[in-house]
Amino acid sequence: MKQLLNFRWRRRSRPQPPSGSRRGLSWATAAFAFGLLLNVDRVPQYVAGISVVFIVWRLLAAYRKIYLPGAVIRSLMAMLLVATVLLRFHTLNGLTAGTALLMLMGAVKLLETRSQRDQFIVVAAAVFLLLAACLDRQGLVRAPLYLLHAWFCCAALAVVAGTIGVPTPANTTLTLDNRAALLLAARSLAIALPLAVAMFVLFPRLPGAFWAIPRSDEALTGLGDTMSPGSISLLTSSYDVAFRAQFEGPPPPPQERYWRGPVLHEFDGYTWKRDSHALAHLQPLQYLGPSYRYRISLEPSSRRWWFALDTPTSSPESRVFFTYDYQLISAQPITEGTQYTLTSYTSTRATQPLSDLARHYDTRLPENRNPRARALAMELRGTVNSDTAYVAAVLEYLRKGGFQYTLEPPRLGPDSVDDFLFGTRLGFCGHYASAFASLMRAAGVPARVVTGYLGGEWNPIGRYFIVRQSDAHSWTEVWLDGRGWTRVDPTGVVAPARLRRGILDILPNAVSAPARFVRSQPWLASLLHRWDALNTWWDNRVVKFNYDDQLRLLKQLGFKSPSAQDLGWAFGAALVGWLLWTAWHVGRTAPRSRPDALARAYVRLCRKLERAGVRREVYQGPVAFAAKISEQRPELASDIEPLLLRYARLRYGRTEDRTYRDEVREFERDVRRLTPTRHARASGMRHRSQTES
Secondary structure, X not given: OHHHHOOOXXXXXXXXXXXXXXXXXXHHHHHHHHHHHHHHHHOOHHHHHHHHHHHHHHHHHHHOOOOEOOHHHHHHHHHHHHHHHHHHHOOOOOHHHHHHHHHHHHHHHHOOOOOHHHHHHHHHHHHHHHHHHHHHOOXXXXXXXXXXXXXXXXXXXXXXXXXXXXXXXXXXXXXXXXXXXXXXXXXXXXXXXXXXXXXXXXXXXOOOOOOOXXXXXXXXXXXXXXXXXXXXXXXXXXXXXXXXXXXXXOOOOHHHOEEEEEEEOEEOOOOEEOOOOOOOOOOOEEEEEEEEEEEEEEOOOOXXXXXXXXXXXXXXXXOEEEOOOOOEEEOOOOOOOEEEEEEEEEEEEEOOOOOHHHHHHOOOOOOOOOHHHHHHHHHHHOOOOOHHHHHHHHHHHHHHOXXXXXXXXXXXXXXXXXXHHHHHOEEOHHHHHHHHHHHHHHOOOOEEEXXXXXXXXXXXXXXXXXXXXXXXXXXXXXXXXXXXXXEEOOHHHHOHHHHOOOHHHHOHHHOOHHHHHHHHOHHHHHHHHHXXXXXXXXXXXXXXOOHHHHHHHHHHOOOOOOXXXXXXXHHHHHHHHHHHHHHHHHXXXXXXXXXXXXXXXXXXXXXXXXXXXXXXXXXOOHHHHHHHHHHHOHHHHHHHHXXXXXXXXXXXXXXXXXXXXXXXXXXXXXXXXXOHHHHHHHHHHHHHHHHHO
16 A cells, blocks of 8 residues: 555665766756746745755755655645646736746656656756746846856756766766866857847747737836826836837927826816716817927836827827827737837917817816815906916916925815815925816816826937936816917926926935935946946847838848848848858867877878878778788788788787887887888889899
8 A cells, every 4th residue: 555655755765876967966956946046036935935945855865865755745746836826826827827837847846856857857947947037028137147047058958968878997977077068058059149140130020919928917107097196296206217218309398398198087076087988089280390209118017008298190000099188098008118109299289179078078077076276266267358368377376375396295185176275285296287277177268187207317328318207297288269278287387497307306305215326426327327228229129129120121231122031031041051150160170089109000001002002992901901912912911911910900909008009109110111112113123034034
């Protein structure tokens, strides 16, 4: 029964494996542990902990006599771990769940690793962990780690496969040492590098996101579709990058760098929300002033907003909706870096009046909320005779009303606008935009709140703007007859510097201490700009290198109208070139065994005999060659045959001792002294004289 179930821990009955096998196990385990480190920060902690325990367990079992689990125990472990992953992720698919499962199953495999084949499987698991890390993150900072792990895995394969099958007299095996394995792996990777570059650049890529892997389990930050007091201030404390913008020409002035995000229409007295369905059509516009063409590199946010400078002219892609209020909304959340090119204007004029439905929709306010703000709006509206004058009157009220700009205002009650206007008078952009839009609507002026970003940090190395989460901002758009939707930023009358400078310039304590330290040190800020420019180049030119980039590259190489077929031909030519270069390199560097002293002397003897008219065929050994000479040239047999027979005895009956080395030197000396051509001439003269007599 005990043998059938094998439930007990068993001590290994076989002898300890040879040192070469333990070296292979150590290298394979180290390669697997390296793969764990590349993924340890994106899997549950218990996954990494169990894997480390199994690694230590296996190494101790290899070098000390401790217990290893039997087959049934290992099977139960594997099933329990699979169930754990399934309960945690509710699936075995996906990058994170698949990586966790691979780590645990590879660790269980270590517990039964005994043969060379098992070690190969462990190294293969390490390679798949490297692939999982590459699919998850492709940042420049991780690229050296990936290359180092690939080198280590190749070296581990060399060590595991480096056992020579011929035993030595000590009944051990010859193995590849560590330095030789690392050199062999580096040389192999160097030879494969040109092929990898050719495949990356020229192998035809399928357009679209065929290789994209969804990352729905990631929690990232960004602007939402609601705004209430406190929401924007939470973002302004983050120094993370929201997106980067690179203009093809001169950029707009600082006071016009408004990056449009979600537009909010519904207000319940405390929170502004984006409408769930469009109640208006896209308003035709007359574009005024210069146009700006630029490229956005958007960071993942798990949101659906594509940001644009003020008013874009159209959607950059078919899967991105261009709404009636000039938002860009993607059909899917942005879970990976995205790039797109837009054209925008910062000044426009509507060519048609606002519809009654849209006017009603953007003047709605909740009843019985913020009554004092309503009364203030009626009072100010009664002093002017136009909407434009009313906007100016409200801005003047905010300018002279003792309001202050701060990111740490006191809490507001349900009537947030009343509490702000007549109570605290302390707030940031969200407070001012909400109060201003409420006052506009209370007086019958259509208004809406726009959230997004303002400004951006100029990177002189990469020549682009870095827009961070700390640049989050909100402003108001009001409808003015004859002009259409007009941007009004009430924050500008309270904190005018905010329109020209970043939030961190006027409120440096808004971010964490490390971010403040970076901004306070010019040399460190310059170093980070250089790193960001390099990392952006890597992301744009390498990570996001796509089918369109391949076609542009072919155009630069001289193809007039490149296509996928041209890419195939170019890749085929590169592949043939690489194969020819590899064959030449391997042939040039292949080790050639140098003949020993005895073989060199024998070759010299055969050359002398060939000059004397006796040629040795490639299939003839020394004894057969001696018989041929005796038959065809008997006059040479007395001098040559003893040498050939002596060579046969030395070559095929050799013994490594002092006498053997002396005989080889004597054979070399006799060959040097031999002159078969002179013997042949003397024999010929004697033969002719005998014939004449």
